[in-house]
Amino acid sequence: MDIPYTVEIRRDTGLTNGKIGIWLFLASEVMLFGALFASYILIRTGAPSWPRGDTILNVPLATFNTIVLISSSVTMVMAWASLMRGRFGTFRMYMGATVLLGFVFLVVKYFEYSHKFHDGLFPSTNNFLAIYFTLTGLHMLHVIGGMAVNAYFWGPGAKLWKTNPVWFTNRVENSGLFWHFVDLVWIFLFPTLYLL
Amino acid sequence: MTSDHAADIDRHVRIYITVFVALMVLTIVTVAVSYLHLPVPMAVTVALLVATVKGSLVACYFMHLISEKKLIYAVLLLTVVFFAALLALPVVTHSSGYWIHE
Numbered sequence: 001m002d003i004p005y006t007v008e009i010r011r012d013t014g015l016t017n018g019k020i021g022i023w024l025f026l027a028s029e030v031m032l033f034g035a036l037f038a039s040y041i042l043i044r045t046g047a048p049s050w051p052r053g054d055t056i057l058n059v060p061l062a063t064f065n066t067i068v069l070i071s072s073s074v075t076m077v078m079a080w081a082s083l084m085r086g087r088f089g090t091f092r093m094y095m096g097a098t099v100l101l102g103f104v105f106l107v108v109k110y111f112e113y114s115h116k117f118h119d120g121l122f123p124s125t126n127n128f129l130a131i132y133f134t135l136t137g138l139h140m141l142h143v144i145g146g147m148a149v150n151a152y153f154w155g156p157g158a159k160l161w162k163t164n165p166v167w168f169t170n171r172v173e174n175s176g177l178f179w180h181f182v183d184l185v186w187i188f189l190f191p192t193l194y195l196l
Numbered sequence: 197m198t199s200d201h202a203a204d205i206d207r208h209v210r211i212y213i214t215v216f217v218a219l220m221v222l223t224i225v226t227v228a229v230s231y232l233h234l235p236v237p238m239a240v241t242v243a244l245l246v247a248t249v250k251g252s253l254v255a256c257y258f259m260h261l262i263s264e265k266k267l268i269y270a271v272l273l274l275t276v277v278f279f280a281a282l283l284a285l286p287v288v289t290h291s292s293g294y295w296i297h298e
Binding site: 013014015019020023024027030031034035037038041042045054059063066067070071073074076077078081084085176177180181183184187188190191192195196 | 250268279290
């Protein structure tokens with residue numbers, strides 16, 4: 001049986017099923033990160049003293065990563081726009097760039113983490129590092145997940161373009177929504193953890 | 197694909213580039229403000245304000261929330277209410293006297 005409402009709009013929702021599905025999932029993601037942000041506020045306000053992020057963490061590296069992630073959001077939306085214009089070659093280029101920028105983000109994060117471990121700074125060291133590793137670790141898992149889906153649409157998943165281009169475009173739009181959400185979370189994580 | 201549709205996408209692309217530039221500028225602003233070493237309440241306010249503007253730009257334009265269907269707005273409204281309740285929990289904990297001082 002075919003999956004219903006992948007291309008045509010469902011009359012009662014005014015949306016494709018994939019679109020409403022990804023937004024409901026993102027709503028649950030807001031609550032997941034929200035719980036951790038609330039924990040952060042509770043731990044920080046309850047602590048007798050709290051270090052400024054930049055005394056422990058590397059701000060230039062994180063600024064670079066912010067720029068990388070925002071750029072990847074732009075290449076993602078351009079990948080979708082390319083499909084809307086019917087330009088598959090351009091889509092491949094932008095989608096490839098999105099995956100590559102995600103990879104750059106991970107490499108920078110690897111250097112940040114290994115530098116901390118080298119200095120003997122672990123999640124168990126103090127509350128600041130515990131919440132730092134939890135929030136950035138969970139975010140990093142999201143980056144890896146988003147990259148996996150995007151890489152699939154760049155590679156084998158792109159076969160759908162030939163048989164059902166509208167469905168493929170919708171899929172790319174939905175994976176884009178997830179990717180932009182990952183960017184959005186980082187936009188809040190960066191100042192919260194590194195700059196305050 | 198009609199030419200109207202193509203023109204629409206071209207307009208979208210121009211908006212994406214503008215938003216990208218705005219996000220870059222705001223990232224520089226966030227980092228620059230942190231070097232001013234403002235008092236903590238002020239620093240938190242400014243940082244969260246800039247982050248909210250950046251987040252809204254991403255949500256409105258990259259995620260197309262500026263022109264979405266009603267059902268998605270309804271889902272997000274509910275999410276915002278619960279998210280606010282979640283963030284209010286630490287505040288309530290403080291003011292209700294349940295906070296335990298050692």
